[in-house]
Amino acid sequence: MAPPPAPQTMKERILHTADKLFYLQGIRAIGVDTIAAEIGISKRTLYNHFPSKDALIVAYLERRFVHASPSDKPPAEQILATFDSLERRFAAKDFRGCPFVNAVAELGPTDRAVKKIAIAFKESRRLWFRDRLTELGVANPDALATQLVLLVDGSIAQDLVRDDPAMARAAKEAATVLLRNAGVDVGGDAKPAQGRKRPPR
Amino acid sequence: MAPPPAPQTMKERILHTADKLFYLQGIRAIGVDTIAAEIGISKRTLYNHFPSKDALIVAYLERRFVHASPSDKPPAEQILATFDSLERRFAAKDFRGCPFVNAVAELGPTDRAVKKIAIAFKESRRLWFRDRLTELGVANPDALATQLVLLVDGSIAQDLVRDDPAMARAAKEAATVLLRNAGVDVGGDAKPAQGRKRPPR
DNA sequence: GCCTAAGTACACAGGTCTGTGTAATCAAAA
DNA sequence: TTTTGATTACACAGACCTGTGTACTTAGGC
Structure with missing residues (x-):
C-alpha cells in the first residue's frame, strides 16, 4: 500500500510540521520560527496563512480531532x-x-x-x-x-x-x-481474574 | 480546628507561592519575577535560596510528593x-x-x-x-x-x-x-449495574 | 556600639518569543 | 510581455525570560 501522500498545499505543510513539533515537544516549547525553519519557509509565509500562533494552535488541535x-x-x-x-x-x-x-x-x-x-x-x-x-x-x-x-x-x-x-x-x-x-458477552471465561479459583462444574 | 499555619521560613514561603502559581497556571507560564513579586521579596532573595528555576521546579514537585x-x-x-x-x-x-x-x-x-x-x-x-x-x-x-x-x-x-x-x-x-x-467484599449488592435485572430469589 | 547575615533595589546582559514592515524575487497567468 | 500573487530575506520593535552584579539597608547577636 502507498505511503501517506506528502502534504500538498502550504497550509497543510505548515499544519503537518506544527503538529509534529507541538505534539512531541510541547506547544509553548516551539516557536513559530522553529516551525518555519523546519519546513524551510520564511516566518512571513507562515503568518500569511495563520494570523497568529494561537490560530495555529487551534488549527493543530482541530486537525487532531x-x-x-x-x-x-x-x-x-x-x-x-x-x-x-x-x-x-x-x-x-x-x-x-x-x-x-x-x-x-x-x-x-x-x-x-x-x-x-x-x-x-x-x-x-x-x-x-x-x-x-x-x-x-x-x-x-x-x-x-x-x-x-x-x-x-x-x-x-x-x-x-x-x-x-x-x-x-x-x-x-x-x-x-x-x-x-454489564452482561456483555466478551468471549470465553479464559481470564477469570477471580479472588478464589472457581471449581469446574 | 486551626487553619494551616502560614509558612515560616523564607524557603517555605517561596515554595508555597511557587506551588500555587506553578500548579494553577503552569510552570512555563510563571516566571521567577512573578513568584518573587507575589511574595513581596526581591528576585535576588529567591535566587539566594534556589540556584535556578529548574531547582525550584524540582523542589516544587518533591514537595507535592x-x-x-x-x-x-x-x-x-x-x-x-x-x-x-x-x-x-x-x-x-x-x-x-x-x-x-x-x-x-x-x-x-x-x-x-x-x-x-x-x-x-x-x-x-x-x-x-x-x-x-x-x-x-x-x-x-x-x-x-x-x-x-x-x-x-x-x-x-x-x-x-x-x-x-x-x-x-x-x-x-x-x-x-x-x-x-476479584472476590473482595465491598458491601451490599446495592448497585448491581447488571445488563439484565436479576429476579429476587 | 559593632559586626555579620539576610534582604532590598535596581540595573543589565543575553537570550527567546510574537508579530510586523519592506523591498526584492520568482512563477505563472493574461 | 506585463501583471499579479505568493514567497523570501532580513531587520526590527516590544515584550518577557533567566540569571548576575552591586551597592544599600536592616536587624540581631556579641
Whole structure:
C-alpha cells in the first residue's frame, strides 16, 4: 500500500510540521520560527496563512480531532479493539500522551478555545462508546461509557509518564471485567481474574 | 480546628507561592519575577535560596510528593475512600489535574529529573493500592492495583478538561466492580449495574 | 556600639518569543 | 510581455525570560 501522500498545499505543510513539533515537544516549547525553519519557509509565509500562533494552535488541535471510522465488526469487539489500538500507539516511540489533555495542562484554564476543543473531543469519544454499548443493549450505557473513557485516559496518562504499553493491556482487562459485569458477552471465561479459583462444574 | 499555619521560613514561603502559581497556571507560564513579586521579596532573595528555576521546579514537585498516611480502616474502605477524596478535590475550584502529569506534559520528554519524580510518584500510589489488595488476599494484587491507578488517573485527566467531579464517582463505581470481581467484599449488592435485572430469589 | 547575615533595589546582559514592515524575487497567468 | 500573487530575506520593535552584579539597608547577636 502507498505511503501517506506528502502534504500538498502550504497550509497543510505548515499544519503537518506544527503538529509534529507541538505534539512531541510541547506547544509553548516551539516557536513559530522553529516551525518555519523546519519546513524551510520564511516566518512571513507562515503568518500569511495563520494570523497568529494561537490560530495555529487551534488549527493543530482541530486537525487532531479525528472521528472514528465506521466498522462492521460487532460492537463488543470494536470496544475492545480500542485498547489494542492504544497499545500499538503506546509502543510507537513518538507517542506523547493525549494532545488535548496536554494542551489544556500546558495552556492553563484561561485558554477557552483550547479547552472547548478538548471537551468536545473527550465527549465525542464517550459518545462513541455509549453508542456501541447501546447497540449491545446494556442497561446503563452512559455510565459504562464514562467508565471506559476513564480507562482510556488513565492508560494514556500512565503511559505518558511511565512509557509502558502494558498500561493499555491493563485497561483492556479492566474493560473486559466491566463489560462482562454489564452482561456483555466478551468471549470465553479464559481470564477469570477471580479472588478464589472457581471449581469446574 | 486551626487553619494551616502560614509558612515560616523564607524557603517555605517561596515554595508555597511557587506551588500555587506553578500548579494553577503552569510552570512555563510563571516566571521567577512573578513568584518573587507575589511574595513581596526581591528576585535576588529567591535566587539566594534556589540556584535556578529548574531547582525550584524540582523542589516544587518533591514537595507535592506526599506519602499516604497510615489508616486503621479496613483495606477495602481505604481503597474506595481514595475516590471520595478525589471527588472532594475535583469539586474544589483550584484543582488543575495531576501536577506530575502536567509537568511531564509541559516540560517534555527531555527533562529527566521531572520525569523521574513523576514515575516515582505514580509507582508509589500503585504500590499503595497493591499493599491494600495484598491485605485483602486478592489473587493478583499487582494487576488489580494497576487497573485502579488507571481509574484514578483517568478521572483526573477527565476532570481536568471537563471540570466534572462526577468522574470520581464513575471511577469509584468501576473500582467497586473490579474489586467485587476479584472476590473482595465491598458491601451490599446495592448497585448491581447488571445488563439484565436479576429476579429476587 | 559593632559586626555579620539576610534582604532590598535596581540595573543589565543575553537570550527567546510574537508579530510586523519592506523591498526584492520568482512563477505563472493574461 | 506585463501583471499579479505568493514567497523570501532580513531587520526590527516590544515584550518577557533567566540569571548576575552591586551597592544599600536592616536587624540581631556579641
